[in-house]
Amino acid sequence: MRRVLLFIPVLLAVTLGIVLFAGIGKDPNKLESALIGKPVPEFVLADLHNPEVQLGPEVFRGQVSLLNVWGTWCPACRDEHGDLVWLAEQQGIRIVGLNYKDERELALQWLDRLGDPYQVSLYDPRGELGFDLGVYGAPETYVIDPDGIVRYRHVGVVNEKVWREDLEPVVLKFREDS
């Protein structure tokens, strides 16, 4: 009977192997979101700058926007921040910030110091919208079309290369359509 127990490690290893095999070839930076082609989930979140103001999905209406998920706890967000400022200021891209699982005070200091690329800043301390979006880890950036439909999802840092190759084509496409 005890001999049977010795087979447990090999069974565990095989199970793990199957899971790992499924993970091969999927670029973790290109996670398909289940939401692509669907509207941004309903939400009511406070404005980061102004706790009294409640915002909802209507912030995405009318213009193509990027939805950028960030937090001051996330080192990679700091890396991409300069590029976001560049996108907002030099390229005139509308970026909606989702401050994710963070503290308001810290987030405001960060924006004050590093510059604020966000036209609208949503404050999501408990990660509610983040959960509905299926956020995998910050930073993530979504392209949202003028009707509030999620069109693209990028996991990881946005830089000039990612912008040129992945995000800009999507943004241009939906900008033309509208």
Next chain:
Amino acid sequence: MYPELGQFALILALLLAVLLSVVPLVGAITGRDNLQAFARPLATGQFVFIALAFALLTQAFLVDDFSVAYVANNSNSLLPWYYKFSAVWGGHEGSLLLWILMLAGWTLAVAVFSRRLPTVMVSQVLSVLGMVSVGFLLFIVLTSNPFDRLLPNVPADGADLNPLLQDFGLIVHPPMLYMGYVGFSVAFAFAIAALINGRLDAAWARWSRPWTTVAWSFLSVGIALGSWWAYYELGWGGWWFWDPVENASLLPWLAGTALMHSLAVTEKRGVFKSWTVLLAIVTFALSLLGTFLVRSGVLTSVHAFASDPTRGAFLLGLLAFTIVSSLTLYAFRAPVVHARSSYGGLSREIFLLLNNVLLVAATLLVLVGTLYPLVLDYLDMGRLSIGEPFFNLTFSPLAVAVGLLLGAGIFSRWKKTDGGWLARQLLWPAATSLVITAAALSYYGSFTPWAFAGLLSATWVTVATLRDLWLKSSSKKGRWHGLRRQSRSYYGMVLGHLGLALTMAGATVVSNYGVERDVRMAPGDTAEIGELRFYFAEIGSRQGANFTATYGRFEISSDGEPIATLFPEKRQYVVQRNMMTEAGIDAGLFRDLFVALGEEVSGDAWAVRLQYKPLIRWLWLGALFMAAGGFLAIADRRYRIRDKVAVSEPAAPSASNPAATAGTREVLS
């Protein structure tokens, strides 16, 4: 022509590895000495050809041979020569070649330092190492050839080495880490050989121990170097991010730590054999898993390597074959009968068993945390982010528990320890460490439960270790005589445990009492952390070998006394057009001062990150202590003396070690 020679050398090495994995093993099974005699020459030949390939790749880097694709992708003519050298392992193909070179080196070391082992054992161990080598050589030759040419369109210059890797830490970090990873293959090979011939006994444990300890020491240094590098090079001042790749190196380290302790029990007392052999397999499996996670790109990480499905699938196949076959072998051949030697409730055996339980729990925890996103994705259960909070919350209690247990375990005896006696031994260390912890907390000025628990655990380990040394070294001929009488392996243990305490103290203090301020500063501004004044004196620029840099000059003073002048930089690398942050750090044994230049905010104002990092050096100092302890332990005389006995001993272990005798009998029952 040289690159082709390199490729040819790799293929020859592959052929030799195939022979190595078959011929000596057949010889060992059929008992033909003439076949077994091939083991050492084949191991040597394999090493020679892999070393030749490695040398030829290095040469291609040093002479800027951009017709070689790997060189063109990872080097540049402007790169200083020492980075050209380290660029050899700056990418996928080269780091695999380094991996294999290490493996061949370990194999050669086993061949050279095993003169006193039974021939059958040596043949089997070398054959198993040969099999591992075949797998990885196939991988490199079939999917990741570093000698592929870019002909006829040879690029005029290379794409340059990733600037993150242009750093001293990265010259030494991968070789150290790989020495550790690959070193566990020796313990693995001994375990497999012992399973094959059914001799899991004290002698097997004794032979495995020094190899395991050396590999573990290298891995400790490798991990510490990685953490140090992340601290000063990534520019955020963090020292551990629970990044999948960091976790991949921590996993074999945790399992290897458990293995070292479990091997000690198996050697001394002949118990835990099935468990020890399983740990030896698992430790190496985790090393392979680490290689897979880093090289296949299934997880996102700061160590951004390209995902290549072919390579990932090949590596996984290799991993699966190695792990599944060895665990199956284990399932059929591991001994299941209870050892005859008994041990009581408070014995050293029990303390080491608990140590193993905690370390394995920590290993599982890190493994689950690392693979969780993959598993959820596979089960289609949506995605959750797992990050630092999860690891900090779950790992810290285990670390504290390991420390508390260690302090008590040091005084315990084999077989049976009297509870009252043990409590009396522990009374003073407990009181002393409480006082020291309270003093440290009041020095740093605030109480948090985690700071208290971490510091208490660290001082407890220190005090208990030193008290044990004090008691053991008492002698009628005076203290000095008593100290000299202790063995090197005992001092190795003392150093290792003190190292653990240092690392724990450093981690606790820097996490709880470190101060981090992000401020906006223009030249002429001053910012403060406590009594420290950071004066932003000027901003300037300078030209480096392959980058241009903007630097700030910061003058730091305390109560008007100047302490340090720091020059943090933002570097723009010419070829890859990357911006890199080089932090300015004033390092000290008790605190680091850290200034990093962020983005230019507006006009001449900059985002600046100022940090006060108490005891951060202790983190890495502790790892050096642990590694030094490991090396000291294997320098112990008993390995040389006992090994001589070992030639005649295996069949009939010495009478003073009845457990070992029992061990040889119960195998395969």
